[in-house]
Amino acid sequence: QKEVEQNSGPLSVPEGAIASLNCTYSDRGSQSFFWYRQYSGKSPELIMSIYSNGDKEDGRFTAQLNKASQYVSLLIRDSQPSDSATYLCALRGSSNTGKLIFGQGTTLQVKP
Amino acid sequence: DTAVSQTPKYLVTQMGNDKSIKCEQNLGHDTMYWYKQDSKKFLKIMFSYNNKELIINETVPNRFSPKSPDKAHLNLHINSLELGDSAVYFCASSQFRVRETQYFGPGTRLLVL
Numbered sequence: 442q443k444e445v446e447q448n449s450g451p452l453s454v455p456e457g458a459i460a461s462l463n464c465t466y467s468d469r470g471s472q473s474f475f476w477y478r479q480y481s482g483k484s485p486e487l488i489m490s491i492y493s494n495g496d497k498e499d500g501r502f503t504a505q506l507n508k509a510s511q512y513v514s515l516l517i518r519d520s521q522p523s524d525s526a527t528y529l530c531a532l533r534g535s536s537n538t539g540k541l542i543f544g545q546g547t548t549l550q551v552k553p
Numbered sequence: 554d555t556a557v558s559q560t561p562k563y564l565v566t567q568m569g570n571d572k573s574i575k576c577e578q579n580l581g582h583d584t585m586y587w588y589k590q591d592s593k594k595f596l597k598i599m600f601s602y603n604n605k606e607l608i609i610n611e612t613v614p615n616r617f618s619p620k621s622p623d624k625a626h627l628n629l630h631i632n633s634l635e636l637g638d639s640a641v642y643f644c645a646s647s648q649f650r651v652r653e654t655q656y657f658g659p660g661t662r663l664l665v666l
Contacts, residue, residue: 442621449593449594460602466573467588473653475653479594483659483660484643484657484658484659484660485643485657486657487653487654490653510564527594529594529648531653533652533653538601538608538609539652540598540601540611540652541598541652541655542598543595543596543597545593545594545595546594546595546596548594
């Protein structure tokens with residue numbers, strides 16, 4: 442079992458819709474979770490972090506965490522074509538190195 | 554002002570060659586990383602240095618050797634390149650106490666023929 446699993450997609454949504462990106466993880470000791478966005482041919486950039494169960498909102502983005510179900514999600518409201526990118530779910534491993542462990546990413550396509 | 558820079562951006566080379574990738578950050582961070590992203594977009598940590606000390610050394614062939622001459626620089630030398638080494642290599646940096654907020658360089662696209 443991979444440590445962080447994401448559906449690679451592509452996930453296609455119409456402009457203005459809500460895009461829902463999901464991620465599951467295997468290490469119950471993980472406490473910190475992150476979403477990075479990577480445009481094609483570019484480097485990843487951090488867009489959201491979440492540490493507690495529940496929802497965390499930042500503009501059009503909402504991260505959701507359920508540690509009991511080992512599940513993290515990212516909702517993008519009012520999706521725009523500029524949101525088209527690969528979204529990487531990551532967590533900080535429970536080892537003392539604190540390394541980030543990434544999923545393989547979900548490619549989102551927002552169609553005008 | 555480039556925060557994290559890498560050279561070269563593209564590297565095309567023959568199997569068996571030795572090559573180096575250089576990384577520099579001007580963010581004042583104390584921790585730097587090398588990641589490998591394969592063709593399926595899977596981003597995996599290879600090495601991490603904190604204040605020039607190696608703190609993460611994943612299961613990577615010993616043909617890969619990182620070197621950090623100072624906190625702002627982290628280089629990656631690869632010996633005897635193999636076809637499977639073809640990937641995008643990203644350098645990143647962070648403050649150790651905020652390791653999740655990593656700033657990535659533009660990547661070096663390595664193609665081994």
